[in-house]
Amino acid sequence: MNIQDPDARNLLYAEFPLYYTWNKSKKVWKRRKRGGCIRRIYMVHPNENFDDLKTVDGVVCTTFKESAQQRGFLKNDDHHCQCLNKAREFQMPNQIRNLFATLLIFEDLTDLRQLWNENFSAMAKNFALRGIPERQHQIQAVLRHINQFLQRHSKTVTDYNLPELMPEHNSEELPMTLIEELSYQIDPEELAKADILNEAQCAVFAEVMGLISRNEKV
Template identity: 35%
Template sequence: MYPAVIRLQLHLPNQHSIQFHSNQNISDVLANDVNTKTMLKEFFQMNCVPELTGKYLYREFPQYFTWIQSRKEWVPRRSQNQVVGRIYVVSPSEGERFYLRILLNHVPGPKSFDYLMTVNGNVYTNFKEAAEIRGLLKHDDYVHHCLIEACSVKMPSSLRRLFVSILVFCQPTKVRELWDEFHTYMSEDYGRSISSNSEFITNKLLLEIRRLLHQYKKMLDDFDLPSINIAFLSDHPLPRIIEDELSIQISDEDLRCIEHLNAQQKLTFDSVIQSIMCNQPKLFFIDGPGGTGKTFLYRTILAHLRKRGKIIIAVETSE
């Protein structure tokens, strides 16, 4: 809720989006000067003012100016409320748009697209060359910064796709270091439980990375990545519901529930656990009005058995 985040448009020259009604004439739409204005191009225009030249990065600009969408122009900000500017995240697979974003994050007060492609008086043919000459693509720094930012705004599934795009299109030199630092972020939706399940989660993530790499005719062995455990590649993989169960995170709160069971709850708990551990199948029916601790007891039983490595699938029925 606070501070406000201003999302900043990012587009290549003459590739911005235009909105219009279906009954409008296309020629009239293209001839309308208002449709040539964008948040980014007006940022360039503002930087032509001498006192602003070379002063602000694109992401810093909303702290001092407000974008008026109806007029498509930047005006000085009146309020002192803090705002954060964020340029749309771009995958390295998008090529020039990705390198344009890198330049905008490092070059203050650019006046045009050509300005960004000009270094030491030399005008280069594309944004990638300009970024390289400015030293913004040294080693894996730009890839590392890309992943750090993506971890704060993207879901794990998107992070996995981004990681694969980086492997295929950016050819990073230290793949294993990137893996070691970011693999936990890429598998957050798999959950975390006891330490014995960490290998399962790692193999599940590698399997997904392998599937995504296949789309580009690449393999895990083409990169410095861990190998998938052979046992994990069984001809009869676990059903999805059991995979999800194995990756459920056991909270410390649930593990401590056993210390707070009352006498009746403890009696029921011991009966259920004994039946399971002695492999004596039974059906237990727990009855009681709302608020007597039935759910508390269920949580305790589930946490205790999952801690022991048991596969517990919790379901419910309704009439």
């Protein structure tokens, strides 16, 4: 056809039946006299229903996404969980919060809420120990710390599936300055080092601590 009809050279294979018909007896293509053609639509009737798609190893998943994750079609958060689990063993709460925020920014997390729920206690531990007993206040304190980290990368906690960060002027929430002060965690091992200072070091240490306690500049 490309030799006989120059117009045929401009058509793709799928477009050819729109402009030409096949003559079975002569076994040649003929240009259509009228436009349009009837196309065949193939239909497949499965012998399974949607619940079968959500069933993995005999267990019916809640959602299709969960089913796809169980089958290994989607990425999961196993390595992210392992990373945070290891951090909980050795790192301070503020370091865990920073790590969590880093994962938010640079990783594609599959189930963010599950990671939040599993690691919240570790991220809020120092707040709980330093005068913020209410869980809602702890949540706000953790969110604000994470939000400060995210803002350095032009993001906020509202960009993610996390609990709502309440406005800072809300009277029910603790002031940010107080939360920042309460977030500091003193390492007992560091304090114990004061007992092994020599005489000169002890004098300097006592002078500095005295100035701090009197709120004077060093």
